[in-house]
Structure formats: C-alpha cells, structure tokens
Amino acid sequence: MKQFDYVRPATVTEAVAAAAQPGAVFLAAGTNLLDLMKGGVSRPDRLVDVTHLDGLDRIETLADGSLRIGALVRNADLAHDAEFARSYPAVAEALLSGASAQLRNAATVGGNLLQRTRCAYFYDTASRCNKREPGSGCDARDGENRGHAVLGWSESCIATHPSDFCVPLVALDAVVEIEGRGGRREIALDELHRLPGEAPERETVLEPGDLIVAVRLPTAARGFAAHARYLKVRERTSYAFAVVSAAAALRIENGKVAQARLALGGVAAKPWRARAAEDVLRGVAPTADAFQEAARRALEGAKPSGDNAFKIELARRIVVRALTLAAAGTPARIPALPASPFASTSGAIHA
C-alpha cells in the first residue's frame, strides 16, 4: 500500500488544522474511504482519524426543539434510537434500507453524507473520469450507464450521489454544522453537495480542513412524523444501492395537505429536493391525481444521460407511491424490509 501518515487529533481544532494540509483526508469508519484507498482511487498522504474526538457521538434535542446529531453517531445507532425513529420515521427507514447491518454498525453520519459516488468508472482507475482526474474525460457518458443521473447532470459528469440517509434529510431541511479554519458555520444540507457542472471533482462546498461536526433537524421536521416514508427500488431486496428512491413527508390538516416535502435519491449528484412538486401539493387533498401531478413536476427537466430513460418513469412512479404511502400514515413499526416495495409482505424477518 502507499505509505501515508495516520494522525489521531485530540480536539476538533487540531483535526481541522491537521486536515487542512494538501493530501490530508478525514477518516471516519472508513467503509467508503478504505475501499477507495485499496482500489487506488484515493491516495491520501495523511489520514486524520476523527473517530476518537469527544462529543461528536451524541443525539441531543436542543432548547428550540430541533435535534442535533453528532457526526460520529453510527448509522445503526441513530436508526435504532426509538425516540429518533418516532420523530423522524422516514430518516430511520432510509438508514435501515442502506448497505448491510455490518456496514450500518460502522458507518458514521458524517461519512454517510460525504460518501462518494458508486459510478463504476470512478472506481476503475484505468477509466477516464473527470471526478477522479479532472479534465481526463468521462467514460460513463458512452459506457455502462443505466444507473446514472437523469437530473442535474452535465456533459462532464453523470454520476449520482448514492446516500439513502441524505434523501429524507434534505426533504426535512436538515442543516449541516461545519467546523473550519474560520471557525464554526452552518449550511443547509441542500447546499452541501454541488452539481457537477464543469467541475465534478468539487463535490461539495466544503473547504480543505472543514469537518462536519453535526447534522441538525429543525423543529418543523417533527411535524411530519405521522406521514413520512422512504421508498427505495433496488435490484435485490437488501444490500443494494437505490436504482431510484424517494422520501415523502406530509403534514395533513383537515383532509388537506398543509405542507409537503419530497426528495429523490439515485437520480442526481445530490439528494434531489423536488420543491416544485411540493408546491403543487400545498393546500390540496392528498389524491392520486394530485400525486401524479406532483410526480410530473418533480421530474420536469429530467433527461436520460445514457441507457437510463427508464429511471425517469420509475422515479415518477416512486414519487406517486411514496406520497401515497405517506398519506396512508407512518406505520407503527418500521417494516422488517425497510423502504422496500415488499415492506408490507409478511414473513420477512430482516434485511
């Protein structure tokens, strides 16, 4: 393996300083980063291990009713926190539909947000990839691309962001707390990931040294708990990335949608918030027609980037289904097959 330094800073400030240098990266659970290093895709000079930093593994309700999730909270711990799952059921369901139990036990909140694309050409160092090697070209464009983006892509990159967790988070207006060289700041999760444009190598707005310390769900996010679902279509029942996914959350008052939240996964380089679709639902009855119209709006502007036109139609159908499920009400328990179209079938023990 390439030789690299490994440092384990004691404080957030030290971590930021250690990671600000060229060639340094943060190491959380490493479930993505170490794979990339073994494949020669990432060749960092220095790993800054943040897993021992104090105070980043807490789930706390703040005075204003918002929820603060430390960047080191494990995906599984968050999903299995009963209070969390009750208040943000779609987020818990999304977490449990991701990866495998072993990976979820290890993976952290911060790492999940910043996991890299699963584009096969990005992972294959013999292929040209603008994200891995800026300016080299994009072999996915005319290659095996049935899983690639249908929204927000550019000629220079058609990759998608693979996270499930991020999809309901972005729907619920999650905020990311960042500690950087200039101190602490926060941005909307929707602003964290960049669309590729001309510079697909710049995946986020983070600057060198920026450490995600927490993700915050605003007070209003709780208001959707009664009608919130995540739905993920995939090519096996578990342990597969989304072909397309959707998070739908509704606030229903007097038989009308007071507020709707909708986001799509697996369709773009970022979790895709569908605000236009949310707008058409505001104030109307939660009917099949309204959901169809919302689906149409959500996919406006979508276009295939290769052999993936089916994803557009599939995304429309998922939107309708996710909204329908959300309108029907959050189930009392997270299904044994979370976020699966088969969630309602009996007999499943686990995923």
Add this chain to the structure above:
Amino acid sequence: MPELTLTSAPAHIRHGSNIGQPLTRRDGILKVTGQATYAADNHPPGMLFAVMATSSIARGRVVSLDVAAAKRHPRVVDVMTPDHKPQLAIDPELKTNPFVFRMEVLQSNEVRYANQPIAVVIAETQEAATEGAALLAPRYETLPPLVGLDAGESYMPPVVGVGNPTENHLGDVEAGLAAADKQIDAIYETPPQYHNAMEPHAIVAHWDGDRLQIDMPTQGLMLSLARVAELFGIAHKKIHIRSPFLGGGFGSKGFLAGPQTLGIMAAKLVGRPVKLVLRREQMYGPVGHRAPTRQRLRIGTDGEGRLTALDHHARTVSSTFDDFYEPAADASHTLYAAPAIRTSHDAVRVNTGTPLFMRAPGEATGSIALESAIDEMAWACGLDPLAFRLKNYAEVEPMTGRPFSSKALRACYEQGAARFGWAKRPLQPRQMRDDAGLLVGWGMGTATFPALMFQAEARAAIRRDGSGVMEIGAHDMGQGAWTALAQIAADSVGLDIDRLDFKSGTSDLPDAGIAGGSAHTATAGAAIHSAGAAVIGKLADLATSDERSPLFGAGNAGVIAREGRLIRRDDESRSESYAEILARAGVAEIEARGTGAANPAAMEQYAMHAHGAVFAEVKVDPELGQIRVTRMVGAFAAGRIVNPRMVQSQLFGGMIWGLSFALHEAAITDQRTGRIMNANLGEYHIPVNADVPPLDVITVEEHDPHVNALGIKGVGEIGITGSAGAVANAVWHATGVRVRKFPIRIEELLTQG
C-alpha cells in the same frame, strides 16, 4: 499437516447404518471456530507475499513496466516479469491433454484479456507487494478488443463441453415445425457470470531443494499435481499438495490456474516460500467463468399439445486463445419427448479469459432457455405448464432412444406440485394479487443433470485395535465430503464412523478423481466402497481359513461385517471381532485397495440422469417492477441419498443459484474496453438472505441399480437447473411480460403499469 480434529457430535441417531444418516458436518466446529486451515492460512517460516499486477486492457501488448520504481519501494524483494522469471519445463501454451487449459504465466508481453496477470511483485509484506504492483504503472499498446456475442465471424467449434458433438439431430426438425399446429420461435440471452467462491484462489508454495510443498484449494488434487509436475519438470513424488478445505469452487478450482502457477514460480525465483492470493477483482479473468449465450428455440406442437419438433441453437463465446464452449443446447437432449430434435452451437472469439466449467455448465444456461420456451409453448397451446410437460414426458431418452437407468420425475412433479399447491394456479398470467396489491405469479421448471462417474482409487485398512482407516485424496468444497464419504467408508468396513480414521484432502493419498460434474460422491464413494469390501474380504479370508477362529470354514461369502465384527451369515451367534482376528494372526494392519469408475456397458445401455421439478412463487410490484421470490419447492430424484442434511443443503444452494441466475447475476462488460465493471461483491449481485424465500426440498425415493454399486447420482449441480426457469416463468405469470434476457431487470417490467 496437523491432525484434523473432526467432530461427530452431537451424537447422531443411528439405525445400524451410516449411509442415510443426516449427520452434521464433521468439520463444522473447526470451521465455525476458525480452526480449519484454508490454503491462505498457512505461513511457513520465511514466507514472502506475492501480488499480481494485472492488465487493464483487454487486448494488446505491455510495452513497459516501471520495475525500478516497484523495486525501490521498501520491503519489495523482487519483481517477476516476462524477462525475469524461472523457466518452465514446457511451453504453457501446449495442450498436453484435453483437460489442460492455456494459462498466462508471463510467457510473453501479449495481453489477451482484461485482468490478465502481467507481473508479480514479491515482498516482505502484503502491503508492500500491493504497492509495488501499483508502482509498475504499465504502459500498453492497445488493440480494439473483441467483446460480446457479435464480436466477429462465428464458427462451429469442433466440440462443446467435454467432447460433446456440436450438433445433434433426431428426425426432421424442419418437417416437424412445418407440420406443427402451433409454433414458438424465441431468443433468450444469458450474461457472463463468474464463480465468486467465497475463498479466493490462493497458493502457498514452498520449495525445498527439488521438492515442492503446495497449499492451495483444488477440486482436482492429482490433476493439479500432474500439471505442476509437467510445468516444472519434476517427478510426481516430489510434489505434495494439501487441500483439506475449499471455500467453494464451483468449477473454478478444477484445474491449476495461471495465478497458482505464478505463485510456484515466484517461490522458485526468490528461493523462499511465497503466498499468492487473488483479490476479488482478479478472479474475473484468469480462473474461468460461465460464457454468455444467445439461444434460439423453435418448438412445434400438434393439435393435442404434443411436441412435433424441438430446435435449440446456442451461440456462445470462447477466448481468443483457447477453447471451451458452454454446451447450452444440449439441455434439450433429455427432457421432452419430441420426434424431431436438433441441437446446435456456434461461437465467436472474444478477449476474455477462457470460459470454463461453472456449476452446471451448459445445463444451467440451456435450462433457463429451454424451460422458458416450454412455458411459452404450453401457454400457446392453452395448457397448464405441468400438464404440458407430462404430455411430453420422455419415457426413454429422446435423443438416443435408450431407457433411463431410473427416472422418478413423475413422482417429483406430483410431490412438488402437491406441496406447492400448483393445482390452484390460474392458466392466465396477471391474475393473482396479494393483500398488498402485489402481483403474484407461479412458475415451474424441470431439473435434470447427468449422473456421471469419473475414476477414483481408495485404500482401506483395518488396524490391530479393531479400528479402520480409509484413505482417499478427496475434496471437500464445502459440500460435505469429510462427512458423506466417511459415512460410506464406515459402512464399507462395518464400523461405527467414530472408529474410522478417514484421511482425505492431500495428494499423497490415492487419487479420488476430480470433484466436479456432481460425480464426486458417486466416484469416490464407489472407490471407498470397493476398498472397504476388499479389506473385509481379506480379513474374512484370514478368519475363515484359521482353525482357531469361530468363523473357520464359513467361507468368504458367508460372513457379515458389522460393528467391528465378522459374523457368520448362517449362525449369528458365531462371530469374532476384527481385533481378535488380527491379534491371532499377528498382523498389525491389513489393507486393500479399491477403485470406482463408470461401467461402460451400463452406460451404453442406459441413459443416466438425476431429475427434479421446481416450483416458484414470485411477487412483483405492479408499478415499480421490483421482483421478489417468495416461495420455492423443489422435488428431486437423485438415487441414493448418502446424507440427507448435506444433500438438502446442496439442493438449497442450487435453487438459490437458480434464483440468482434468473434475477441477479451478470458481469457487466464495457463494450469498448472489454473490462468488467462490476468485479466485486457489492455490485456483482448474488442473492442476499433477504432475497431467499423459505425453500422446501423434497428428495424423492429412487433406486438405481445401474449407475454405480451404491446407486448414487449427483446433487451438486441439478438444483440450478429447473429453478432458474421456474423463477423466470413465475415472473411472466405474475406480470404477463415475457422477459427473455437474463437477469430480468426492472426496466423490462415497467412497460406495463
């Protein structure tokens, strides 16, 4: 090798016979406690680590390697390249027998496929060797690769599979089709698939002067030994291979592969023991795979739904430098009684590693196409798929007219259908929904696999203390040879299994033949059975010719061996223990050898196959197209069942593989570069637990007096056949959409809402 502590606890229930008992794996505790030593677990003193650098192009030449950079890396010891390597005794391109496949062992700079080994870096640590390999930064002269089923001019291979004719005819297919009342003409495609055994190919090679000690997983100890001997020009007796456990093989560990040869070469080059283990992605090239196929089936039926003709053509691929042809169309030889059958193959050459045997080679690919086509034909005739199959039931092997040595397929259909509840199936597709509104479909397929026999030898001995020994260089790939063969061995010498020392898994033992073709239990079992009989015969001679023995005069045929005693057949009160017989004769040990092989006369006379019927239920989301198998029942008739627990596991595994074939597995090849883009277990999908429904296996009783002395047919591969088609047919029955390209993808089902 340290003695293996095999367990037979929990104490099994026995009724006087070891064969037929559902013993748990005797190596199970070793495995779950991590004490089972797989090849890569061996670390002889002074061992170095070798890592292959592999080609990122599929066709061309390596023009440079930065050997200096690799060597400069700390702890790198040497770099083996075409210019710097030990000489082999023979040209590795030479095909010295039909079971020799060409391998890449740095004989030139030519690149014939992606992931071909192009250099080996040897270092003090795995990490240093890995980095050294990365530092080689190869430069290539690249030629446009040949990729896919239409890569070039097609040709008719001389043979397919293992020496099968490329074409077979019975009657006049065109006339049969012309005269048909109804016809179907359909094209099915199956993708390239890779074995993906859990344990990667590995070798620890240790030269001691001109002696060679090898630890590696192999399904063919003696075949591998012979290949090593000829490649390195050393006598067989100087080579010792240990392969006590394999973490799966599925055909990919049948023959010595290039990477394992490179491990031996590396050890020779540096004069120290070397370990070489493939990374997962390196298994997608030099160790074989299942070739893709495109199969056209034309079937005709008369007004009653009886077949008038069956035409099955398969296009497949081989590598640019060697020949192996997936005999997919041969699947149509045995199952359905058509008066006219034609099977044929053609192929194109592509830049891949040579395709090889992969669990049910030809049978699996052919079965999914045939069983889909039969389903389509049944529907065209307006007949229930089971009724249609029964109408066309083959009473004799259609292609040859030979009677079957045994065939309990009707019972499989009956028992499977009853257990599944098939009678309630509506004929029309898209009729059933569950409470949640999901589409439900039921499909079936017929399973079949030939009952093969290879050649094996075993040595049996009875010791002075009355215990027994059975020695055979057999292979436990996880299927349970340590247990099932020991059961046969114990019965063969009339001993409790705990009184028998069963030795296996190394090359110094008698040749057990290859563990392939679902024939290992039958072949090795037959050798064990005859060695046991021979040693008991000798013991009986000793006793019955000794005046002092209570068995004196009983004659050779007149005793029974049971629980460590010889007993007079005509008077069970007269018996003597093995220990007593040997003690009196003053013999420390008495031994005999036995062999197992096919009986050519019986093979001439009878068609020998195992059979089965698989029924599957799937659910499909009507709008989203995601599929899930929710129930499978398989009823199989495969002769004598040596260990029901292990047989059930084999059949489960096969059925899961069938599900995988229909819905999941495919290597995705970039058409421009010939590179495989999903060479890892995250993206090369196989079913996970959540995909596998409750499985129900029925073993249907079948006595076969012809296949071999024990009446054993194989169970290793048959489970895939039938199952893949059953799942595909169930998807059609659920949705009304007939998908003919496998695996079935979501987008194919989105056309209907």
